[in-house]
Amino acid sequence: MTTKKEVESEQTCPAQAMLKLVAGKWKPEILRLAVEQPLRFSSLLRTLKGSNKQAIAAALKELEETGLLEKVVIKQKPLHIEYYLTKQGHSLIPVLQQLEDIG
Amino acid sequence: MTTKKEVESEQTCPAQAMLKLVAGKWKPEILRLAVEQPLRFSSLLRTLKGSNKQAIAAALKELEETGLLEKVVIKQKPLHIEYYLTKQGHSLIPVLQQLEDIG
DNA sequence: ACAATAAGTCAAAAAATTATGACTACTAAA
DNA sequence: TTTAGTAGTCATAATTTTTTGACTTATTGT
Numbered sequence: 001m002t003t004k005k006e007v008e009s010e011q012t013c014p015a016q017a018m019l020k021l022v023a024g025k026w027k028p029e030i031l032r033l034a035v036e037q038p039l040r041f042s043s044l045l046r047t048l049k050g051s052n053k054q055a056i057a058a059a060l061k062e063l064e065e066t067g068l069l070e071k072v073v074i075k076q077k078p079l080h081i082e083y084y085l086t087k088q089g090h091s092l093i094p095v096l097q098q099l100e101d102i103g
Numbered sequence: 104m105t106t107k108k109e110v111e112s113e114q115t116c117p118a119q120a121m122l123k124l125v126a127g128k129w130k131p132e133i134l135r136l137a138v139e140q141p142l143r144f145s146s147l148l149r150t151l152k153g154s155n156k157q158a159i160a161a162a163l164k165e166l167e168e169t170g171l172l173e174k175v176v177i178k179q180k181p182l183h184i185e186y187y188l189t190k191q192g193h194s195l196i197p198v199l200q201q202l203e204d205i206g
Numbered sequence: 207a208c209a210a211t212a213a214g215t216c217a218a219a220a221a222a223t224t225a226t227g228a229c230t231a232c233t234a235a236a
Numbered sequence: 237t238t239t240a241g242t243a244g245t246c247a248t249a250a251t252t253t254t255t256t257g258a259c260t261t262a263t264t265g266t
Binding site (some may be wrong): 106107127128155157158161178179180181182183 | 221223226227232233234
């Protein structure tokens with residue numbers, strides 16, 4: 001979402017823009033989990049304690065829109081959808097790891 | 104600030120915690136500027152277009168509290184206060200740089 | 207056509223973040 | 237002791253983000 005504030009103040013810091021792509025309550029954790037295996041909506045819902053469908057849906061949508069996750073629909077008995085970490089998504093992982101190491 | 108949400112959901116992702124330290128509208132930019140020279144309140148206010156004293160004050164305070172900036176009071180004719188990037192603050196710079204490179 | 211399961215959407219409320227305007231504190235010099 | 241300059245604080249308002257609960261779509265097997 002492009003906010004009114006953003007339009008008015010005309011972002012200039014590139015790092016800030018990038019940080020927004022992984023910021024938010026659930027996105028870093030989701031990316032971390034995606035390293036290990038493709039993600040499923042319901043599985044995330046179970047795994048991420050304190051989350052809810054809307055939070056998960058919003059996070060997955062944003063991560064997909066910004067090209068960090070790829071959505072794959074599997075037309076099976078009960079509809080399955082998997083989210084894979086993209087190449088760009090993978091490139092973020094070591095950066096997140098460094099952040100952890102510093103903190 | 105420790106929020107109600109944080110207390111309830113008991114954060115578990117370490118990267119998320121670290122991201123919070125540099126997230127926000129002005130913190131990344133302030134850190135970047137601090138690499139070049141010690142920062143002054145009024146100077147930041149002039150430099151960061153679209154900012155205001157409260158935003159700057161809050162950002163500097165948080166960056167100081169989390170140990171990324173160090174505050175130095177210079178008792179001179181008109182009171183001067185400088186903010187220096189700490190060792191830990193410096194260690195974040197390459198990470199921010201990497202984020203820029205990816206984005 | 208209907209049921210069961212997975213994956214969502216939508217509108218509204220609650221909470222957090224950011225912005226605004228008025229006011230305060232400290233220092234040194236006159 | 238008043239003044240000028242720098243660095244803020246405080247309460248409140250506006251905006252954005254996150255949460256909540258009810259509802260919808262898609263698929264396949266029966």
